[in-house]
Amino acid sequence: MNNDELKREYREDLTLFEGPWSRGLALFFVVALIVYSQFFAGNYVVFVMISIVLFVIAAVGLNLLVGYTGQISLGHAAFMAIGAYTHVILYSKGAPLLVTVPAGALMAAILGFVVGIPALRLKGPYLAIATLGFQVATDQILGRWDSLTGGRMGLGVPGPEIGSYSLAEPRTYFLLCFAVCLLVLVGAYNLTRSRIGRAFVAIRDNETAAEAMGVGLTTYKTMAFAISAFVTGLAGALFAHLSDRINPSTFNLFLSIEMLVMVLVGGLASILGSVLGATFLIMLQQGFAGASEYQWIIVGTILIAVLLFEPMGMRGRWLRMKYYFKAWPF
Amino acid sequence: MSAQLLSIANASIAFGGVQALNSVSLDVPSGAIVSVIGPNGAGKTTLFNCVTGVYRPEEGSVRLGENELVGRKPHHIAALGLARTFQNIELFGRMSVLDNVLLGRHLHMVVGPLRAALFGKKVVAEEVAQRRKVEEVLDFLDLQFARDRFVMHLPYGVRKKVELARALALEPKLLLLDEPSAGMNAEEKEDLVHVIRDIRDDMGVTIILVEHDMGLVMGISDQVAVLDHGEKIAHGTPSEVTANPEVIRAYLGTDSTVQTALGDAAEDVVKADEVAP
Numbered sequence: 001m002n003n004d005e006l007k008r009e010y011r012e013d014l015t016l017f018e019g020p021w022s023r024g025l026a027l028f029f030v031v032a033l034i035v036y037s038q039f040f041a042g043n044y045v046v047f048v049m050i051s052i053v054l055f056v057i058a059a060v061g062l063n064l065l066v067g068y069t070g071q072i073s074l075g076h077a078a079f080m081a082i083g084a085y086t087h088v089i090l091y092s093k094g095a096p097l098l099v100t101v102p103a104g105a106l107m108a109a110i111l112g113f114v115v116g117i118p119a120l121r122l123k124g125p126y127l128a129i130a131t132l133g134f135q136v137a138t139d140q141i142l143g144r145w146d147s148l149t150g151g152r153m154g155l156g157v158p159g160p161e162i163g164s165y166s167l168a169e170p171r172t173y174f175l176l177c178f179a180v181c182l183l184v185l186v187g188a189y190n191l192t193r194s195r196i197g198r199a200f201v202a203i204r205d206n207e208t209a210a211e212a213m214g215v216g217l218t219t220y221k222t223m224a225f226a227i228s229a230f231v232t233g234l235a236g237a238l239f240a241h242l243s244d245r246i247n248p249s250t251f252n253l254f255l256s257i258e259m260l261v262m263v264l265v266g267g268l269a270s271i272l273g274s275v276l277g278a279t280f281l282i283m284l285q286q287g288f289a290g291a292s293e294y295q296w297i298i299v300g301t302i303l304i305a306v307l308l309f310e311p312m313g314m315r316g317r318w319l320r321m322k323y324y325f326k327a328w329p330f
Numbered sequence: 331m332s333a334q335l336l337s338i339a340n341a342s343i344a345f346g347g348v349q350a351l352n353s354v355s356l357d358v359p360s361g362a363i364v365s366v367i368g369p370n371g372a373g374k375t376t377l378f379n380c381v382t383g384v385y386r387p388e389e390g391s392v393r394l395g396e397n398e399l400v401g402r403k404p405h406h407i408a409a410l411g412l413a414r415t416f417q418n419i420e421l422f423g424r425m426s427v428l429d430n431v432l433l434g435r436h437l438h439m440v441v442g443p444l445r446a447a448l449f450g451k452k453v454v455a456e457e458v459a460q461r462r463k464v465e466e467v468l469d470f471l472d473l474q475f476a477r478d479r480f481v482m483h484l485p486y487g488v489r490k491k492v493e494l495a496r497a498l499a500l501e502p503k504l505l506l507l508d509e510p511s512a513g514m515n516a517e518e519k520e521d522l523v524h525v526i527r528d529i530r531d532d533m534g535v536t537i538i539l540v541e542h543d544m545g546l547v548m549g550i551s552d553q554v555a556v557l558d559h560g561e562k563i564a565h566g567t568p569s570e571v572t573a574n575p576e577v578i579r580a581y582l583g584t585d586s587t588v589q590t591a592l593g594d595a596a597e598d599v600v601k602a603d604e605v606a607p
Contacts, residue, residue, distance in 0.1 A: 009458075010457075010458045010461040010462065010465075011454055011457075011458050013461075014449075014454055014457055014458070016449075187447035187448070188447070190446060190447050190448065190449035190453075191443060191446050191447045193449075194441060194446035194447075194449065194453060194457075195436060195439045195441055195446065195456075196441070196442075196443050196446045197446070198425070198429055198432060198433050198436070199433070199436060201422060201424070201425055201429075202422050202425070202433050202436075204424075205421075205422035205423050205424055205425060206420050206421065206422055206423075208384070208416075208420055209416070209420035209421065209422065210422075210433075211403070211404040211405050211408075212382060212384075212404050212405075212408060212413075212414055212416075212420075213405075213408060213413070213433055213434055213436060213437075213496065213497075213500060214405045214408035214409055214436050214437040214500065215405055215433070215436055216403070216405040216406075217405070223443060227443060269424075
């Protein structure tokens with residue numbers, strides 16, 4: 001055991017990274033990804049990188065709800081849709097991007113709060129069905145409210161610009177998405193290690209005890225839904241610019257399930273897990289882009305294997321590896 | 331003894347046909363240790379649940395100091411200074427002991443979600459200050475060794491202590507302990523007696539406990555209340571309660587020999603009354 005690892009003050013337990021090694025590793029990844037995207041990657045690869053980064057954001061949002069607070073949701077694609085539509089509608093009317101993207105997330109948060117209210121009474125499978133209902137209803141409303149959403153044809157998405165500076169070039173747009181992603185990762189991690197995050201986990205583990213210790217279930221469950229929807233809505237708003245049009249079928253039930261798979265395969269109640277899970281699933285999809293009919297066979301098999309052999313997901317593997325190499329080579 | 335900290339007046343609640351509590355009244359003076367005893371199914375835990383807001387009594391009132399508790403939610407009641415432990419340990423299994431006890435400090439922390447996400451200086455300062463408090467509680471209960479372990483990996487006796495630590499971290503005025511000694515061996519029970527006394531004497535916390543170990547109850551309590559079939563049949567000092575024939579009947583039943591003995595005792599009481607002017 002290295003002497004440097006001994007902690008002497010409580011605040012040393014509250015640092016963002018555990019020691020210089022993990023801080024260095026994180027910094028290396030950030031710099032490497034930026035350099036790679038700007039100077040080496042082709043347009044297609046950058047496009048994949050943007051998808052990964054956005055689904056990392058969405059998966060983190062979903063994980064805050066499912067992994068940390070223990071509330072299931074089959075309706076998170078709908079929150080993405082609300083983020084995307086709100087952003088596109090406002091942005092098309094000429095509002096600046098830096099306002100409309102947060103506005104999209106905020107709109108998703110408001111609806112997340114509303115969806116959170118039935119969650120006060122519903123548990124497990126019943127909540128799953130209720131959020132499924134939200135997903136289907138959102139799809140129908142977006143598909144039929146022609147005057148606002150363009151119905152099934154959807155809406156055209158103007159190219160992203162901040163002021164007069166165009167972000168239409170994928171590698172430039174990647175920088176924006178990546179920056180937002182880093183902010184979300186740090187923010188979500190901070191949230192989970194704070195008083196709020198502890199309250200979420202307490203509700204997940206034991207509602208009776210959480211309430212007896214002063215955690216108001218109404219407040220914290222609706223808060224978890226709102227924050228989760230906010231983060232996922234943020235991903236949705238940025239996601240809109242990946243194609244020329246958005247339409248309701250982009251944000252279907254299948255996407256909700258894909259996000260749940262990301263969270264489960266990556267690891268419940270882990271920010272790192274969401275990063276790994278989203279990256280893994282998007283890369284897998286791209287790998288099978290030419291044979292998409294086989295894609296879900298593979299994903300399904302992997303999901304079953306993870307649940308059977310590694311319930312902690314890819315993060316569990318990572319932890320095991322870390323412990324193994326701590327004492328390496330002995 | 332100073333004023334009543336908790337007063338339960340005529341609390342009644344029924345589940346279907348079972349009258350779990352029938353007009354139960356109980357006053358708990360500030361700074362006292364009061365035990366609630368009674369046979370299984372007497373309504374002891376129901377009484378606790380009515381006080382902590384898990385159940386809402388159909389009739390009667392429960393007052394903590396100036397505040398009426400009936401109709402309030404459990405987390406409001408906790409904020410008024412009431413903490414409890416549970417009969418079947420209710421901990422957060424996939425949180426470390428440290429986090430479990432830190433959650434007990436939840437009401438003493440103020441940071442909202444936005445500040446928490448930024449985790450600035452103020453949040454760090456608050457976490458450190460609360461951590462200090464938590465370490466004091468862990469010291470008090472000798473739990474430092476388990477600080478970073480997950481609760482689900484701990485043995486039963488330690489979990490009981492963690493639950494007590496979490497309740498103490500809330501810095502309650504009134505502490506409700508539901509069978510604190512269940513599953514403990516003789517040595518652990520002796521420790522527990524000292525711990526409970528220290529909580530009252532050093533921290534000034536009023537304590538109500540539900541307990542089946544009569545040695546512990548009689549040794550530690552200032553007052554004992556006895557419940558049977560949802561009714562309070564006796565209330566007094568430990569020695570008064572042990573001598574109460576109603577209590578003996580409730581615990582030992584109406585076996586003929588006991589009844590005879592009780593009959594004799596009752597006759598003696600009657601005679602004594604006749605002798606007295």
